[in-house]
Amino acid sequence: MYDLSLSETIVAVSTPPGCGGIGVVRLSGPAALKIARTLFRPKKDRRGGEPGRAVLGEVVDPADRRPFDEGFLLHFRAPRSFTGEDVAELHLHGSPVILEEVVRLAVRRGARPALPGEFTLRAFLNGRIDFLQAEAVDDLVRSASLARAKSAFRTVNGALSRKAAAVRREIIGWVARLEADIEFPEEGRPAAKKHYIDKIDKIYLEVDRLVRSYEMGQALGRGVTIALVGxxxxxxxxxxxxxxxxxxxxxxxxxxxxRDFLRETVRINDASFLLVDMAGLGRAGSPIEREGIRRGKKIAAEADGLLLLLDGSRRLSASDAALIESYRSRKIILVLNKTDLPEKTTPAEVTRRFPDLPVAAVSALRGDGLDVLRKMMYDVFFPLIPGRDIIVLRERDKLLLEEIAARLLRAKEMIASNQPIELAAEEAREIVTLTGRLTGEIRPDDILDDVFSRFCIGK
Ligand SMILES: Nc1nc2c(ncn2[C@@H]2O[C@H](COP(=O)(O)OP(=O)(O)OP(=O)(O)O)[C@@H](O)[C@H]2O)c(=O)[nH]1
Ligand SMILES: [Mg+2]
Structure with missing residues (x-):
């Protein structure tokens, strides 16, 4: 679907649809500046300015030379632009009709309307960014939370790419040594074995951390679902x-x-929590309650974490204990409520019976202890990972990384059990290919469509 020859100049409105203070039409390709200049008349600087400097002027219809808006022309010369090509941007008033007219005139002058993500695709094809960075450009634009946007920005800046490249280098070095060992088998095998295993362990840790970061990326995006049970x-x-x-x-x-359930979002620090209130779990008195309980159990089963409420003004009952037992393997906080009433169950008692579970004492009615509970929720439910600055946001990347991790373990197993070294070398070469697919150095072409077609137009 995409033109990979890069010979055409593409054009699109790069600001979102609808009215706005400012709207931008962007052109990229060999004729970008030439076409933009036919539509733009500078007020002072007749030559249209230097690269990276905005020039004030008017947009004109080349047919009658009449201006119909004013704004700035900004241009960048290849390769020093986002796409790596000549780029011209017209910053005008944010009127959809004016912006569309400018695109129409640019097309008349030889440009082609850009496909979704085509500016970013060009940046990739021109070697300005790799696959991971290209994907992150889209993630950055679409981020639902500031934390996710910040993380996407670090990926755009190449943090994940550098990590992937480092892993790739490590593995290539390792393959080279393996191949040397195959050539000269008699030299130092026992030492080499330990060396390989240490190396694989080290690389595996890095890869596994990236795989696990995906969960956190997802949580940053959609929020963590917490069910209130009790x-x-x-x-x-x-x-x-x-x-x-x-x-x-x-x-x-x-x-x-x-009876039914309610969902609402609350923010704690940089995290978004989707709270679900539902029917109390217990013995059902009516068909409605039975259905409420059935749904409640399903929600609790699917939630990322649970707040399990206990009524502190009553003794801890057998059914409370049974409920806790049934959920104790989950991410859970026991919330001892109604601390404003005379105490029948103490936090110490709950801790004594369930020593491995965190307990928060609150009065939901008065609001006592809620700040401590919020902090606890963040610590217990938010899937923090060490070194959280690099986060894998895409499932494609996570799947590749998972496969790399699995193959690393397989290679380690082969070396540890003294299987022919050629087998481990084969596995290692496969891993190198997979890391190449991660950054796009090695790419099946259909993946281009898959990655870029989901972008917005003008990006
Ligand atoms: N004193 C006191 N009363 C509370 C507190 N929290 C809830 N209550 C009271 O307990 C009763 C039940 O509260 P709800 O919030 O409806 O309890 P629930 O768990 O949602 O109940 P169901 O929806 O029936 O399962 C109400 O009368 C509340 O005012 C608290 O911290 N202190
Ligand atoms: Mg209720």
Whole structure:
């Protein structure tokens, strides 16, 4: 679908659809500046300025030379531009009709409307950025949270690419040694074996950390889902409202108030949490309650984490304990609620019975302890990883990294069990190919469509 010859000049509106203070039409390709100059009349500097300097002027229809908007022309010379080609940008008023007219006139003068992501594709084809950076450009633009945007920006800047390149270099060095060993088998095998295994372990750690960072990237994007579970009347809806700081859910003294579930988002630090309030889990009195409980269990099963509420004004019951047991392998915080009432269950007692689970004591009604609970939620539920500055945001990349990790383990196994060294070498060469696919150095062409066609036009 894409023209890979780079001979054409492409044009698109690069700002979002709709009205705005400023709108930008961008051209890239050999004739970018020539075409832009036929549509633009500088006010002072007749030559149209130096690269990287904006020049004030008017856009004109070349047919009648009449101006219809004013703004700036900015240009960059190849290879010192985003795409690596000559680039011209017209910064005009953000009127869709004017911007579309400029695109139409540019097409008349020989430009071609750009396909989605084609500016970024050109940056890739011209070697300005690699695959990982190209994907991150799109992630940056689409980020739903600032934390994810910041992480995408670090990838655009090449942090992940450098890491991938370092892993690739390590593995290539390792393949070279393996091949030398195949050539001259008698030299120092036992030492070499330990050397290889240490090396694989080191590379594996790096790759595995990147694979795990994906989970965090996803959490940054869509938020972490937290289900509020507990028996009826334990105060789930009151806590839900307290964390949201608004009376969203209905609260009554009657057990079984919440039947269906409610979802709302709260932010804690840079993380977004999707809280789900639902029916109390316990014995159902009616078909409606039974359905509520069935749905509640399903939500709890799918959530990233659980807040399990206990009513501190009552004794810890057998059914509370059974509920805790059934969820104790999950990411969970026990919330001992109603601390404003005379205490029948103490935090110390809960900790004594469930020593491995974190406990927060709160009064959801009064708001006591909610700040401590928020901090705990961030620490327990947010999948923080060490060295969180490099995050894999794409599933494509995660899958490749997972395959690299699996092959590393297989190669290690082969070396450890003294299998013919050629087998490990074969595995290592496969890993080198996979790391090449990560950065796009080695690419099946259909992947271009897959990566770039999902971009917005003008990017
Ligand atoms: N004193 C006190 N009462 C509370 C507290 N939290 C909740 N309650 C009361 O407990 C009762 C039940 O609260 P809800 O928030 O509806 O409890 P729930 O767990 O959502 O109940 P269901 O939806 O029926 O499962 C209400 O009367 C609340 O006002 C608290 O921290 N202190
Ligand atoms: Mg409720």
């Amino acid at each position: 028996r009826v009347n334990s105060g789930k809806s009151t806590l839900f409202n307290g964390l949201l700081e608004e009376p969203r859910a209905i609260v009554t003294p009657f057990p079984g108030t919440t």
